[in-house]
Amino acid sequence: MKRYEDLSPSLRCIMTPGPVEVDPRVLRAMSFPILGQFDPEFTSIMNETMEMLRELFATGNQWAYPVDGTSRSGIEAVMVSLIAPGDRVLIPIFGRFGHLLHEIAERCGAEVFVIEKTWGSVFEPGEVIAAMHSFKPNVVAMVHGETSTGRVQPLAEIGRACRELDALFIVDAVATIGGVPVETDAWMLDAVIGGTQKCLSVPSGMAPITYNERAEAKLLTRKRVERGLRTSEVQPGELSFVRSNYFDLSMLQDYWSPLRLNHHTEMTSMLYALREGLRLTLEEGLEERFARHVLNEKALVAGLTAMGLELYGDPSCKLTVVTCVIIPEGVDGESVRSMLLERFGIEIASSFGPLKGLIWRIGTMGFSCRENNVLRVLGALEATLLRHGVSLPCGLAVQAALDVYEANIR
Numbered sequence: 001m002k003r004y005e006d007l008s009p010s011l012r013c014i015m016t017p018g019p020v021e022v023d024p025r026v027l028r029a030m031s032f033p034i035l036g037q038f039d040p041e042f043t044s045i046m047n048e049t050m051e052m053l054r055e056l057f058a059t060g061n062q063w064a065y066p067v068d069g070t071s072r073s074g075i076e077a078v079m080v081s082l083i084a085p086g087d088r089v090l091i092p093i094f095g096r097f098g099h100l101l102h103e104i105a106e107r108c109g110a111e112v113f114v115i116e117k118t119w120g121s122v123f124e125p126g127e128v129i130a131a132m133h134s135f136k137p138n139v140v141a142m143v144h145g146e147t148s149t150g151r152v153q154p155l156a157e158i159g160r161a162c163r164e165l166d167a168l169f170i171v172d173a174v175a176t177i178g179g180v181p182v183e184t185d186a187w188m189l190d191a192v193i194g195g196t197q198k199c200l201s202v203p204s205g206m207a208p209i210t211y212n213e214r215a216e217a218k219l220l221t222r223k224r225v226e227r228g229l230r231t232s233e234v235q236p237g238e239l240s241f242v243r244s245n246y247f248d249l250s251m252l253q254d255y256w257s258p259l260r261l262n263h264h265t266e267m268t269s270m271l272y273a274l275r276e277g278l279r280l281t282l283e284e285g286l287e288e289r290f291a292r293h294v295l296n297e298k299a300l301v302a303g304l305t306a307m308g309l310e311l312y313g314d315p316s317c318k319l320t321v322v323t324c325v326i327i328p329e330g331v332d333g334e335s336v337r338s339m340l341l342e343r344f345g346i347e348i349a350s351s352f353g354p355l356k357g358l359i360w361r362i363g364t365m366g367f368s369c370r371e372n373n374v375l376r377v378l379g380a381l382e383a384t385l386l387r388h389g390v391s392l393p394c395g396l397a398v399q400a401a402l403d404v405y406e407a408n409i410r
């Protein structure tokens with residue numbers, strides 16, 4: 001009989017745009033005993049999680065709860081629930097995850113209109129608003145922080161235009177939530193999807209979402225109660241009921257409401273992890289957390305620049321939590337990444353599509369976003385590049401980063 005070794009994953013320094021390192025307190029929370037999903041102790045954990053999510057999303061929305069599955073499940077749940085077949089959907093795309101929204105909207109049977117921006121930049125709000133005037137969408141879906149290109153899209157003006165033109169505005173804030181301000185109510189975002197495995201630093205496996213009354217009104221026109229749970233007074237939904245059972249938000253919200261109408265079996269240990277991750281985030285303070293992300297980004301960028309490396313993309317819309325570096329000419333980017341992982345235990349990311357082989361992406365997210373990690377990645381990258389025959393000014397990178405940290409203390 002084959003014998004298997006004890007599971008013993010290496011301790012890594014993870015400097016990618018997710019998944020990132022997890023605070024040991026979150027890991028500890030995952031080891032707590034299982035509670036039944038209708039145990040009052042568990043439902044009070046559900047309610048507390050909803051309360052904390054409202055704070056995280058900066059919203060007064062009633063609905064703020066996690067969908068079980070990775071971030072993509074939250075995106076799919078929101079889109080399949082709020083986009084009915086035949087809806088007119090505008091998707092402004094400026095990287096890989098905009099294409100994902102396109103993909104999902106098509107699968108919802110929508111008439112999809114796409115506008116695209118060259119990777120490395122974002123839209124002027126006026127460009128999106130002009131497209132709204134010409135395509136007259138009833139839904140606009142776009143990404144806030146594009147991890148594929150390291151750019152952040154300003155949303156407030158687009159949100160206002162969506163309200164004026166009566167379109168629902170769906171936003172993928174998977175990469176930004178907990179690391180960069182996401183102002184759901186102030187920016188008039190109708191539905192927002194966050195991620196756990198990035199700036200919140202909780203393992204992948206849940207997708208926190210929020211949506212407002214405008215979104216709920218549309219959802220309720222598609223409401224359906226599952227066969228086997230219906231009572232005589234509950235009517236099945238309209239013809240355009242949501243085509244997914246697992247991702248039907250009208251059913252999920254009944255489960256997360258005091259009704260506690262049975263749906264799936266909640267992911268107990270993941271919910272403990274999310275609750276603990278949220279608790280730690282709010283304990284740190286959102287403003288303080290955003291400032292920590294800015295400081296570490298500043299130190300990282302100072303170090304990379306001092307090393308003579310060039311950053312990718314339009315600096316005016318750089319996403320704080322992802323720094324994209326152009327791979328120096330003649331250098332095998334994958335060989336550098338392998339050496340960083342194998343010799344230093346540090347992981348940085350490559351990229352997708354047109355950027356594959358051209359840039360590295362370094363994340364400074366959540367629990368991974370710390371001074372010692374930034375200094376480690378700079379020192380190790382310098383040594384690795386020297387080993388790959390790149391001539392660079394030695395010893396300056398870590399010093400430049402230290403200067404940033406020291407200036408911040410003064």
Ligand SMILES: Cc1ncc(COP(=O)(O)O)c(C=O)c1O
Nearest residue numbers: 070071072097145147172174175
């Ligand atoms: C901006 C953005 N949206 C969506 C996703 C998809 O998330 P997941 O892989 O957790 O399903 C990612 C993952 O990296 C992302 O960066």
